[in-house]
Amino acid sequence: MNTSRRQLLALAGIAPFATLAAAMQRAQAEGYRFGETPGEAWDIAAKAHEDLMAYPGLVMHGAEEIAMVCYEGMTMLDLVGPQYFFASMMGARVHLVSADPELRPVQGDTGFAIVPTLAMADCPGVLDILFVPGGTMGTVRAMEDDGLIDFIADRGSRAKHLTSVCTGSLILGQAGLLDGKRATSHWATRHLLPEFGATPVNARVVQDGNVTTGAGVSAGLDFALALLAQIRGRPYAEAIQLQAEYAPEPPFDAGSPDKIDPALGEPMHGMFAAALHAMREAAANRKQR
């Protein structure tokens, strides 16, 4: 593999969509020729890029500041689903924000850790998107972490879009950001929303003013696409939906309490009893901000 190619492949540190465009632009600037096809692949990609930019209503470039709050015990899929779509917004800066100035890895609730990219102290004051993922016991700890809740309350007071997936909405509520707002949460915790100041809505994605909340875990994909369309236009969102090949075909139809056999759904709800109680305790201790 020659040096030029190594340089080219070294560009793969961002989302595929952005990667190919960036690689293409840099390669062309360097007069780079790819493998045995003299520039052909780049000519195709260059035309593709121009065609997309010319598509009515598609906003190809932006400079959004996006902060995704990371905390110990968060559910990684809550974060990584939306992160895929946010990172596909060419020009946007997607920060994984941690309270730890040393940016030590943050352990999720499925047995692995991610490395945050920005300390809360360094997070831009005015954000385009503030995002909070959910979890179970880790989310209870987050609700009881004054530093974390203060950060969310502060950035939330100025963010253009206040967002969450799963039980992340309860954290937004703990920070006083959902008072009087309609919102959703994981099906097992949606009924707790009033204790966090919000009006529960049984929907996959709920928007009320500048607050957009998603339902449990996998709802993050639907949530992110809806938000992406708002910010970059529906054609951009559809292009990224295609990139993600998001044409879901669940093998079963058991993804909500009203669809699953109650003999499975009721005990699954019961499994959350301890977490629900702890969340209620946290809500009762909610500080006014």
Place this chain on the structure above:
Amino acid sequence: MNTSRRQLLALAGIAPFATLAAAMQRAQAEGYRFGETPGEAWDIAAKAHEDLMAYPGLVMHGAEEIAMVCYEGMTMLDLVGPQYFFASMMGARVHLVSADPELRPVQGDTGFAIVPTLAMADCPGVLDILFVPGGTMGTVRAMEDDGLIDFIADRGSRAKHLTSVCTGSLILGQAGLLDGKRATSHWATRHLLPEFGATPVNARVVQDGNVTTGAGVSAGLDFALALLAQIRGRPYAEAIQLQAEYAPEPPFDAGSPDKIDPALGEPMHGMFAAALHAMREAAANRKQR
């Protein structure tokens, strides 16, 4: 927060489902009483756990060894979608495997890194599931990494289930594991499968013998549920589908080339021209194993 509660919350290092069961069992063993409800939450969870175990065809516990291969430039959502479902298999051991004995963070293609949990040298020889995620330029580099491909070929020769999502199937093929097998891949790369020894099938999830492949990125959720049902029974898979609230409602219907406006779909395919060429080059250099 009292010590017992801290201990309890400290148990949140695994999937919610397993967390609550483990927390419940430990709390009961310790005679722990939760908050103001003397054991009530635990009694509910205990009964829920028993009810689930009694459900016909639901296999609650197992001891599967699952290795998810991590490489620089992989698409995180390809990995984290299935990881959520695998980690919800009570008793299973889900390893994020890296070639680096020091387990340094592995950078994905959307701008952040995860911390692998096991070095290839320490990976069990016989696996229940070997999983390979996809990517674009990073996947090309993986195809050209003899150490990585040798590891996949070796573990793949003995694994009970050989699996991938997105362009991960091309890596399985590069390791000689798809010869004569039907498989799928990301829509933009599916037509390359014959160059990697496989017969392409245009489907969300494709199973051929012990090889199960998923389509692009988001197909990992459908792939994981299908595999989970095979291993732990459909009721277990449905219970985890409910936990993940996986009842998708994409706001648009643009997730495959046959659904999106061709004026968007064709340039999106064009954006992959450079990656497709590099993947073809890698296939041409494929070693016989």
